[in-house]
Amino acid sequence: MNTTLMPPVAPLSRKLAGALQEKIDQKTKPPGSLGRLEQIALQAGLIQQTLQPEVRHPAIIVFAGDHGIAAEGLVNPYPQAVTAQMVYNFLNGGAAINVFCKQQQLALKIVDAGVNHIFGPHPLLTDHKIAMGTHNYLHGPAMSLDQCKLAMKAGATAVLALHQEGCNLIGFGEMGIGNTSSATLLMSCFTGRPLEDCIGSGTGCNTQQLIQKTGILQQALAHHPPMQDPLQILATYGGFEIAMICGAIQQAAALRMLVVIDGFIVTTAxxxxxxxxxxxxxxxxxxxxxxEKGHQALLQHMEVQPLLMLDMRLGEGTGAAMAMPVIQNAIAFMQHMASFSSAHISNRQH
Structure with missing residues (x-):
């Protein structure tokens, strides 16, 4: 049940499914021969409720935030200052996500969700800072329920701004030292899987660091009582950037946008x-x-299939950026590929 005042998301109507499938099957190819591209074309048509789906102004938003647990240097090999340093790298065009977005001609926006640093104005940066990082969930909730709701609404606002510019295909990325720990705790709570099945090396923990990280996250789970309310779980263990992505996804779906889900952390959002x-x-x-360990199990839990298997674990929305051209090609064949009748080609005999 939606208790966060997010815009309501309706299940997809399938009233056009038959007509869309017929159009796909009448393209000059054997039925099903374009594989997952056909599934994406069908999904896009259902989302947009048209036989002529299109891609307009595709974009990626990267949300950045710091985590209280990271300030103690307990769960991550990199210092917390790297979050702000990487935001500057995004703004200067030097990160992998910058390269991929430029290559694919995707708009890129960076959102300060709660970095422990004050940034000056920049055309790529939107300031939605909730606080200078979350609290340490070893001692209490990472954020209050009100902060969590504010973060979700800020994520929704960022999506709404792009939608008003015409965007209908959107992906999300994140940056935040310590956020794989948050994602691990969220996955364990939401799926009921043991922590050991969810935890991975994040930004590059060695074996000893991973043992320490596991022990600390077990302490965090033991410190808080079991919870059922998803908002409370998100507020207890999440990050501001994760909460913003959670709100952004709901807003994008409510606006009938096609949403591209990146890796482990975005999937937990x-x-x-x-x-x-x-x-x-x-x-x-x-x-x-x-x-990242846990992501495959998480996708299996959600009963979904990823488009790509590239052994990536960088974050930043880089996986989403790599998938965008595949999605664009799926919609392009739906728009522009000839049918058997228009090309005067004999269809298969029944």
């Missing part, structure tokens, strides 16, 4: 969103399966 509004997954394409 979707998991929270799906516990609030189950229909959001109807609007999602899963970009890739991260090599």
């Amino acid at each position: 979707l998991l929270a969103a799906a516990h609030m509004q189950p229909a959001v997954t109807d609007y999602c394409v899963f970009a890739h399966c991260s090599s």
